Amino acid sequence: MLSRSLSKHSALSNVLLLLCASSTYAAGGDIAEDLQVHGFIAQGVIDVSGSDFVNDEQEISTELTEIGFNASYQLNNDFRLTGQVVYLEGGNRYSAGARLDYALLDWNFYDSESWSANLYLGRFKNNHWLYSSTRDIPFARPSIILPQAIYFDGLRDVAVGGDGYAIKISHSSDNYGDFDFNFSRGSSNISDKQKDIIAGPEPTGGLEHDLDLQASLYWRPNFSQWRFGMSLLDSDFHYLQGENDGFTNGDFTYQFYTVNALFEGEKLEFAMEILQQRLAIDNFYFTGFAMDNIGQGFYTQFRYKFTNNLVGLIRYDDFYSNKDDKKGHELEETTGLPNYFGYQTDRTIGLAYDIDTNLRVNVEYHWVNGTARLTPLVTPNPELNDSEDWQMWAVQLMYWF
Amino acid sequence: MILLLCCFSPHILAQQIIVNSSVTVDSLTTSQLRRIYSMRQVKWPDDSRIVVFVLPNKHPVHQAFCKETLRIFPYQIERIWNKLTFSGLGTAPNIVQTQQELLDAVSRTPGAIGYIDDKVKGDSVNVIKISQ
Numbered sequence: 126m127l128s129r130s131l132s133k134h135s136a137l138s139n140v141l142l143l144l145c146a147s148s149t150y151a152a153g154g155d156i157a158e159d160l161q162v163h164g165f166i167a168q169g170v171i172d173v174s175g176s177d178f179v180n181d182e183q184e185i186s187t188e189l190t191e192i193g194f195n196a197s198y199q200l201n202n203d204f205r206l207t208g209q210v211v212y213l214e215g216g217n218r219y220s221a222g223a224r225l226d227y228a229l230l231d232w233n234f235y236d237s238e239s240w241s242a243n244l245y246l247g248r249f250k251n252n253h254w255l256y257s258s259t260r261d262i263p264f265a266r267p268s269i270i271l272p273q274a275i276y277f278d279g280l281r282d283v284a285v286g287g288d289g290y291a292i293k294i295s296h297s298s299d300n301y302g303d304f305d306f307n308f309s310r311g312s313s314n315i316s317d318k319q320k321d322i323i324a325g326p327e328p329t330g331g332l333e334h335d336l337d338l339q340a341s342l343y344w345r346p347n348f349s350q351w352r353f354g355m356s357l358l359d360s361d362f363h364y365l366q367g368e369n370d371g372f373t374n375g376d377f378t379y380q381f382y383t384v385n386a387l388f389e390g391e392k393l394e395f396a397m398e399i400l401q402q403r404l405a406i407d408n409f410y411f412t413g414f415a416m417d418n419i420g421q422g423f424y425t426q427f428r429y430k431f432t433n434n435l436v437g438l439i440r441y442d443d444f445y446s447n448k449d450d451k452k453g454h455e456l457e458e459t460t461g462l463p464n465y466f467g468y469q470t471d472r473t474i475g476l477a478y479d480i481d482t483n484l485r486v487n488v489e490y491h492w493v494n495g496t497a498r499l500t501p502l503v504t505p506n507p508e509l510n511d512s513e514d515w516q517m518w519a520v521q522l523m524y525w526f
Numbered sequence: 527m528i529l530l531l532c533c534f535s536p537h538i539l540a541q542q543i544i545v546n547s548s549v550t551v552d553s554l555t556t557s558q559l560r561r562i563y564s565m566r567q568v569k570w571p572d573d574s575r576i577v578v579f580v581l582p583n584k585h586p587v588h589q590a591f592c593k594e595t596l597r598i599f600p601y602q603i604e605r606i607w608n609k610l611t612f613s614g615l616g617t618a619p620n621i622v623q624t625q626q627e628l629l630d631a632v633s634r635t636p637g638a639i640g641y642i643d644d645k646v647k648g649d650s651v652n653v654i655k656i657s658q
Contacts, residue, residue, distance in 0.1 A: 158577050158620055158635055163611050197617050202575050207614045227614040236569040238558060243615075250613040258613035265608045293615065295566050299557050303566065347557075348597055389602050430601075482584060 159199040167191045167263035167523035169487075171216075175515025176499055177506065179216035188216035189521055191263050193226065205231040211261055217500055218278035220318035226250070226261070227286060241295045249291040251284060252307050253341035253356040255385050255398055260285065263523040267396070267426060268475050269487050270519060272442035273498035274422030275383065275398050280502070282319045283360070287311025287337050302347040309339045315362075325501030329367030330374075336361050352387045364409050375409025392430045399423040404446075409503075418447040438475040438489070444468065446497045453495075465513040466505050469495035483525050490518045541591045544629070544651040546638040548574070553655035560596045562639060564606050565616050570637060578619035579631050579640035587625060591641045595656065 169189030173179045179186050195209035208228035214221045229247035236242070251257040259265035260276055270278075277284075289311025296304040312334045315323070320332045341356035358381040366374050380403040388395040405417040422444035429437045445451045445468045453467025475489030496510045543559065545551070549570060554562075561567040568576055581588040583604055592600040610616035622628045625642045632638040633650035642648060 158638075161611070161617055161620075165612070193612070195612065195614070197611075197614075199575070199617070202569065202573060205617070209612065209614060229614055231614070231616070233568060236567065236573075238561075238567060238571070241566055241568065245614070250615070252613060252615060258615065259609055262608070262612045265605070265612060297557070297561050297566055299555075389599065391599055482582065 161197045162195070163526060164194040165192070165263060165523060165525035167521055169269060169519055169521030171269075171517060171519040173515065173517040175510075175512040176493070176496060176517075177217055177509040178499060178515070178517060179218060181217070181509055186216060188214050188221075189269070189519060190214040191261055191523075193262065195226075203233050205233070207231060213261060215278065217322070219281040220316055220322065239297050243293045245291040245293070247290075248286060248288050249309060249311065250286040251309070251339065252291070252293070253309070253339050253358070254383060255354070255387060255396060257284065262525075263487070263521060264483075264485055264525050267428060268438055268440070268473060268489050269521045270473075270489070270491060270517070272398075272424035272426070272440060272473075273469060273471060274424055274442050274444035275400055277498050279322055279498070279500040282322075283313045283315065283334055283337070285313075287313050287334075289337075298347070300347065302349060303343075303345040305341075305343040307339075307341045310337070312337055322500045323502050324364070324372075325504035325506075327504055328364065328372040329370045330365045330372065331367065332362060332364050334360065334362055350389050352389075354383075354385045354387075356381075356383045356385075358382070372410065373408050373412050375414075376407045377409070378403070378405040394428040394430075396426045396428075397423065401448075406503075419449070420444065420446045421448045434479040436477045438473065438477070440471075440473040440475075442469075442471040442473065444470075444495075444497055453497075462505055463496075463507055463511075463513070465495045465497075466507070466510075467495070467497055469493065469497040469499075484523070486520065486522050488518075488520045490516070492516055540643045540645075541587060541595055541641045542644055542648070543595075543639065543641050543654040543656055544632050544648050545640075545654055546577075546632055546634075546636055547650070547652055548636040549639070549652060551654065552652065553657060555657055556595070556597065559656060560598065563596055563619070564598075564603060565610055565618070568616075574637045577635050577638040579628050579635075579638060580619040580621055581625065581628060581641075582621055582623060587641070587643050590643075595641070 170187055171179055171189045172185040173183055179188055191213055193209055193211040197207035199205050209226040211226040212223045227248050227250050229245045229249055232244045234242055234244055256266050260271055291309035294306045315332045315334055324332055337360040339358045343354040345352040360379050362377040364375040383398050383400045385398040400422050402420045408414055424440055424442035426440040450456055450467055453464030456462055456467040457464040472492045473489055477485055477487045479485050493515050499510055562576055570576055583600055589600050592598055592603055607618035611618045622631050625646050628640045629642055629648050632640040
């Protein structure tokens with residue numbers, strides 16, 4: 126599936142490779158300002174005790190690799206071509222391997238002193254949540270593992286972007302501040318591995334992402350250190366029964382709403398995102414099955430710059446898959462799963478140290494209670510995850526240019 | 527220019543905002559300059575593209591320019607640029623290593639804007655007035 130999705134964009138990839146190959150030449154030529162080439166490489170060590178978040182064996186692991194390379198070429202005043210290829214390895218968190226992260230044509234169709242509007246055509250990144258567009262960019266996110274309430278790794282591949290189009294409209298007012306409106310419409314290919322991550326290995330059929338509509342609005346008051354935002358997501362999936370399949374054709378509706386606030390002070394930073402989600406499943410487990418749950422979650426995060434090179438982080442991240450069953454007792458009664466599969470709370474501390482310009486090491490520790498944000502999502506594994514409390518630590522070294 | 531800048535800043539500012547001679551604009555407000563440097567405005571009024579040049583993040587002139595002129599912390603603007611660069615949404619400014627390189631780049635690139643401290647002589651470029 127991955128190779129298919131890569132080959133689908135082979136023409137764009139070729140253009141990008143050509144652009145990359147010409148970068149050395151361009152650095153000394155007139156088109157240097159039109160071409161930008163950037164990248165990053167990060168490798169870490171992660172150890173999880175008490176859950177299969179990274180691997181089933183729960184052993185110390187180097188499955189924490191992120192490599193990316195992008196190029197952007199300004200074709201003329203209005204059009205730009207850009208793309209990024211990434212290689213990711215995160216164990217059970219998401220499917221491993223190389224992938225085309227984004228590849229798009231950017232049309233700046235309106236620009237004035239106070240308005241700017243862009244249309245992005247192709248494979249775009251989700252730009253709707255605070256860290257959604259930089260969740261795989263090690264140096265541009267607050268921690269190695271992001272708060273799973275919002276940035277659930279199990280849904281990373283479908284949440285990270287889509288194939289279709291996106292629109293960004295920015296307005297700047299001297300009286301009211303900066304406004305950004307984003308809209309996107311598209312869908313993602315779900316690879317077999319990603320199907321396993323969402324649905325588990327037992328369903329033998331295929332999972333399709335039919336449509337994903339997202340919108341978000343951000344506001345920064347004039348010269349303020351605060352920024353506020355909200356986002357809406359509505360997506361539909363369907364499952365097609367496979368051979369010798371214990372599961373039936375099924376429909377999934379996933380809706381996800383967030384509000385967020387960000388404060389960026391000279392030393393202190395604060396970020397918060399609050400979410401409500403709706404997950405409705407028709408059939409799938411058996412014909413006639415119906416479920417419609419509202420889940421909720423949030424995180425609050427503080428970062429403090431001790432020095433120019435050292436930043437500390439403390440965060441509380443909380444998620445319930447059913448707001449009417451926060452302790453998971455109903456879940457236990459109806460499914461036989463332990464009640465702690467109904468919630469997940471993560472208390473995190475971390476440090477980021479800049480060894481040099483563009484070279485950083487991150488280290489963090491997580492104390493987690495509950496297993497609602499583990500994979501597989503729709504067929505959870507209580508044998509591997511037989512502990513309500515689990516912990517993890519991670520160290521990651523990253524370089525970017 | 528220094529007098530004008532002093533109107534909204536407690537510090538004596540030492541940066542001059544320079545543009546390529548092709549740029550017809552001769553004054554900008556702080557808000558406009560901030561829009562240009564946060565890549566929210568990417569074209570000049572004549573519809574030509576703005577080509578933004580900056581010094582490295584840790585350069586003292588860059589730090590002073592961000593805090594005193596743009597009134598934004600250097601890490602905030604770097605974050606905006608990183609987000610644009612690594613998500614496909616836009617492009618970041620072009621980084622040059624020294625003020626002389628910046629002056630040279632602005633003087634030879636149509637549509638270019640940059641900043642240098644007032645000790646550097648920039649006869650080949652236009653200096654922009656900054657007002658509140």
